Amino acid sequence: MRETDFVSGFARGLTVIEAFGEAQPRLSIAEASKRTGLDRATVRRSLLTLSELGYADYDGKFFTLTPKILRLGHAYLSATPLPAIVQPYLDQLSEKAGQSASASVLDGTEVVYVARASQRRVMSINLVPGSRLPAYCASMGRVLLAALPEAQAREILSRTELKANTPRTKTDPEELVAELRKVREQGYAVIDQELELGLCSIAVPLMNARGQVVAALNIGAPAAHVAAAELAERYLPLLKETQAALRPLVQ
Amino acid sequence: MRETDFVSGFARGLTVIEAFGEAQPRLSIAEASKRTGLDRATVRRSLLTLSELGYADYDGKFFTLTPKILRLGHAYLSATPLPAIVQPYLDQLSEKAGQSASASVLDGTEVVYVARASQRRVMSINLVPGSRLPAYCASMGRVLLAALPEAQAREILSRTELKANTPRTKTDPEELVAELRKVREQGYAVIDQELELGLCSIAVPLMNARGQVVAALNIGAPAAHVAAAELAERYLPLLKETQAALRPLVQ
DNA sequence: GACTTTTGTTCGTATATCGCACAACATGGC
DNA sequence: GCCATGTTGTGCGATATACGAACAAAAGTC
Numbered sequence: 022m023r024e025t026d027f028v029s030g031f032a033r034g035l036t037v038i039e040a041f042g043e044a045q046p047r048l049s050i051a052e053a054s055k056r057t058g059l060d061r062a063t064v065r066r067s068l069l070t071l072s073e074l075g076y077a078d079y080d081g082k083f084f085t086l087t088p089k090i091l092r093l094g095h096a097y098l099s100a101t102p103l104p105a106i107v108q109p110y111l112d113q114l115s116e117k118a119g120q121s122a123s124a125s126v127l128d129g130t131e132v133v134y135v136a137r138a139s140q141r142r143v144m145s146i147n148l149v150p151g152s153r154l155p156a157y158c159a160s161m162g163r164v165l166l167a168a169l170p171e172a173q174a175r176e177i178l179s180r181t182e183l184k185a186n187t188p189r190t191k192t193d194p195e196e197l198v199a200e201l202r203k204v205r206e207q208g209y210a211v212i213d214q215e216l217e218l219g220l221c222s223i224a225v226p227l228m229n230a231r232g233q234v235v236a237a238l239n240i241g242a243p244a245a246h247v248a249a250a251e252l253a254e255r256y257l258p259l260l261k262e263t264q265a266a267l268r269p270l271v272q
Numbered sequence: 273m274r275e276t277d278f279v280s281g282f283a284r285g286l287t288v289i290e291a292f293g294e295a296q297p298r299l300s301i302a303e304a305s306k307r308t309g310l311d312r313a314t315v316r317r318s319l320l321t322l323s324e325l326g327y328a329d330y331d332g333k334f335f336t337l338t339p340k341i342l343r344l345g346h347a348y349l350s351a352t353p354l355p356a357i358v359q360p361y362l363d364q365l366s367e368k369a370g371q372s373a374s375a376s377v378l379d380g381t382e383v384v385y386v387a388r389a390s391q392r393r394v395m396s397i398n399l400v401p402g403s404r405l406p407a408y409c410a411s412m413g414r415v416l417l418a419a420l421p422e423a424q425a426r427e428i429l430s431r432t433e434l435k436a437n438t439p440r441t442k443t444d445p446e447e448l449v450a451e452l453r454k455v456r457e458q459g460y461a462v463i464d465q466e467l468e469l470g471l472c473s474i475a476v477p478l479m480n481a482r483g484q485v486v487a488a489l490n491i492g493a494p495a496a497h498v499a500a501a502e503l504a505e506r507y508l509p510l511l512k513e514t515q516a517a518l519r520p521l522v523q
Numbered sequence: 524g525a526c527t528t529t530t531g532t533t534c535g536t537a538t539a540t541c542g543c544a545c546a547a548c549a550t551g552g553c
Numbered sequence: 554g555c556c557a558t559g560t561t562g563t564g565c566g567a568t569a570t571a572c573g574a575a576c577a578a579a580a581g582t583c
Contacts, residue, residue, distance in 0.1 A: 025563095026320045028540075030570065034282035035325065038344050046351035051530050061531075063571060070279045074286065075380070082531095086348040088377050088384045093289050094345025095402035097337040100297035104400050108390050116367060128339040129326070135339065136400070138389065139359045149355045149387070150401050151346035277532095279570075281540065302560055311542050312561075333561090 030067075033059055037067040038076075038090065047083040094151055103236060104136045104150065106270050107227075111138040111238070114263045118256055120242045123148065124227065126235070127165040130181040132156050135236065154216065157181050157197055158190050160224035161237035163210035167201040168226055168234035174201055190215040209257060213249035220244060223252040225260045229271045236271075238263060281318075284310055288318040289327075289341065298334040345402060354487060355387045355401065357521050358478075362389040362489070365514045369507055371493045374399065375478065377486070378416040381432040383407050386487065405467065408432050408448055409441050411475035412488035414461035418452040419477055419485035425452055441466040460508060464500035471495060474503040476511045480522045487522075489514060 040056040041048060050068060054061040068084045071077035077084045098104050107124045115122040115138035125132040131153040139148070148154075156162030157178060166174045175198060183192040191197055204210040209225045224239035240256045247255060291307040292299060301319060305312040319335045322328035328335045349355050358375045366373040366389035376383040382404040390399070399405075407413030408429060417425045426449060434443040442448055455461040460476045475490035491507045498506060 025540075026317050027324060028281045028285060028317045028321045030279045030281035030540080031285035031318055031321050032325055033571090034279060034285065035327070035344065038347055041347035041351050043350040049530075050532095054530095060572060062533090062573085065531075066277050066279050066570080067282055069277045070282050073278060074283055076286070086351060088348065088379045088386065090348045091345045091379075091384055091386075091402040092404070093286065094342045095400075095404065096289055096292040097339065097341045098400050098402050100292050100337060108388075108400065112363070112366070112389060115363070126339050128342075133339040133342055135342075137359075138363060149349050149359065151342040151349050153343070153346065276570075281570080284541095300560080301562095313542065313563085314540085316561080317540080 033057075033063060034067040034070065037064055038071070038086070041086050047085050049083055053084070098135070098150070101135070103271060107136045107236070107238075107267065108138070110263050110267055111136055114138070114238075114240070114259055118240050118259055120240050120247075120256070121148075122238065122240050123161070124236050124238050125161045125165075126237075127156060127162070128153070130156055130177050132159050132162045132165060132237070155181060155184075157183060157192075158186060158212065158215040160210045160212040160222040160241075161239045163201060163204050163212070164224045164226045164237040164239075165234065167204040167210070171198065171201070174198065186216055187214050187218045189213060189218075209253065209260070211249055211252050214244055218244075221247065221249040221252055223256050223260065225257075225264050227264060227271065228268055230269055238267075284308075284314055285318040285321065288315055289322070289337070292337050298336050300334055304335070349386070349401070352386075354522060358387045358487070358489075358518065359389070361514050361518055362387055365389070365489075365491070365510055369491050369510055371491050371498075371507070372399075373489065373491050374412070375487050375489050376412045376416075377488075378407060378413070379404070381407055381428050383410050383413045383416060383488070406432060406435075408434060408443075409437060409463065409466040411461045411463040411473040411492075412490045414452060414455050414463070415475045415477045415488040415490075416485065418455040418461070422449065422452070425449065437467055438465050438469045440464060440469075460504065460511070462500055462503050465495055469495075472498065472500040472503055474507050474511065476508075476515050478515060478522065479519055481520055489518075 036057045037053055040053050050061055050065045053068060054064045057064060068077060072079040072084065075087060076090050077086050111122045111124060121139040123134055123137040125134045134148055134150050134152045136150055137148055156166055166177060178194050178197055185192050191200060209223060211223045213221050220241060221244045222239050222241040224237050226234040227236040227238050229235050238260055240260060287308045287310065288304055291304050301312055301316045304319060305315045308315060319328060323330040323335065326338060327341050328337050362373045362375060372390040374385055374388040376385045385399055385401050385403045387401055388399055405413065407417055417428060429445050429448055436443050442451060460474060462474050464472050471492060472495045473490050473492040475488050477485040478487040478489050480486050489511055491511060
């Protein structure tokens with residue numbers, strides 16, 4: 022690609038959108054400038070453009086995104102049949118298990134939730150479609166990494182900031198690669214409070230008819246409610262059932 | 273806003289993203305150019321930029337969006353606590369009713385789904401968070417329009433293409449305004465196959481503690497399963513219960 | 524209230540982008 | 554093969570945009 026085939030104004034604008042997030046629902050021009058590393062004048066122009074187009078609101082001081090911004094993600098979600106196909110199965114799975122169930126795909130070093138059926142239980146993590154978690158310490162992430170050639174999985178791990186979110190988080194690349202081999206062999210991954218204390222989960226790959234892994238399915242449960250060691254016993258049959266039901270329906 | 277405060281390259285890029293959709297998961301440069309009305313050279317630069325940033329894949333002929341594009345909508349979903357708060361209540365509501373339940377907000381002339389709990393039933397419409405429907409012929413749209421000052425609701429209707437999706441669709445602005453008054457009085461809206469034959473729904477507003485309408489909740493059901501006339505009788509108590517439970521939790 | 528610090532806005536200029544016209548390539552009909 | 558049609562890639566002049574710095578306006582600080 023030639024240099025002139027890159028629209029940097031567009032790229033900068035996308036960076037500005039991404040500056041909004043959980044902790045930053047409202048951004049001033051200066052805050053957005055700090056978070057993006059772009060010049061205040063540039064950020065201001067991008068934000069005013071978003072506001073002019075109805076993607077953002079501006080009260081003279083702070084900018085907030087509007088629901089119109091969902092049109093952008095919608096273009097992907099509606100273009101990709103996976104979320105719509107999976108959703109009712111997740112609902113059923115979640116109901117049977119009495120726990121939250123989700124589906125996700127890999128994007129770089131992170132898993133992205135594409136569908137989710139949540140239970141009423143209170144969790145510190147609020148997950149909705151579009152949410153992201155680091156792959157190395159999430160059950161679906163382990164399953165999705167295990168589906169890749171080992172070299173590629175290593176490459177992704179090398180790009181990841183392997184942070185110890187809890188004392189139990191595995192952060193050694195070699196240990197993680199060994200774990201991925203185990204996941205590949207047994208066909209599922211169990212996470213015991215590696216992302217957050219008190220949270221366990223179990224995931225299986227979602228394959229299409231040709232055996233390609235297209236996503237991952239999981240069930241998450243509070244550790245106080247279900248010990249990690251019991252996860253496979255209690256939920257693996259349900260997950261396998263859902264996996265089998267979906268196999269002929271995807272891709 | 274001065275003219276130079278608008279980044280047209282950014283605006284053009286966003287238009288290109290929106291060109292992708294249900295019927296267009298893969299776009300060539302020429303197709304995207306036709307759909308957006310932008311010059312091919314411009315579209316090409318935007319698409320190559322998206323590809324360079326990892327928001328799109330390019331096989332030399334067609335572009336497809338990647339899950340990374342969800343980061344953009346995620347900035348809104350995670351910044352807005354509504355979806356996460358509402359989701360478990362929708363799941364419960366959907367389970368009790370045995371039908372799909374959803375929450376949405378108004379964006380221009382359309383309602384945007386921000387959360388949804390779907391049931392296994394097959395519908396021709398695939399709705400996921402981010403999906404959009406015209407407000408005038410959707411139950412949540414009626415509720416949200418009814419919450420606005422009448423002049424504003426009229427203004428939105430005047431901007432809407434009032435299309436008769438089915439023989440039952442109300443398309444006369446005056447009739448719609450009268451319907452909105454009724455909805456405002458009774459506190460709920462019922463749609464009987466105005467969007468699609470065979471599909472009925474009932475919606476109530478979701479208010480915060482100060483009484484402001486922040487979203488709408490609905491239950492949709494196949495007409496073959498539940499007659500529109502029975503909707504209020506069967507589901508209104510459940511909807512009111514959910515509405516009351518959420519009232520102190522939102523905003 | 525005077526001072527410092529931070530934030531928002533404006534401006535001139537160097538630079539990047541746009542849209543056009545044309546070249547290059549692919550596809551299909553005959 | 555050869556033209557008709559449709560597509561993608563590229564060079565260029567005109568135009569729009571980004572940058573940095575300077576200025577203006579708030580917001581803290583003492």
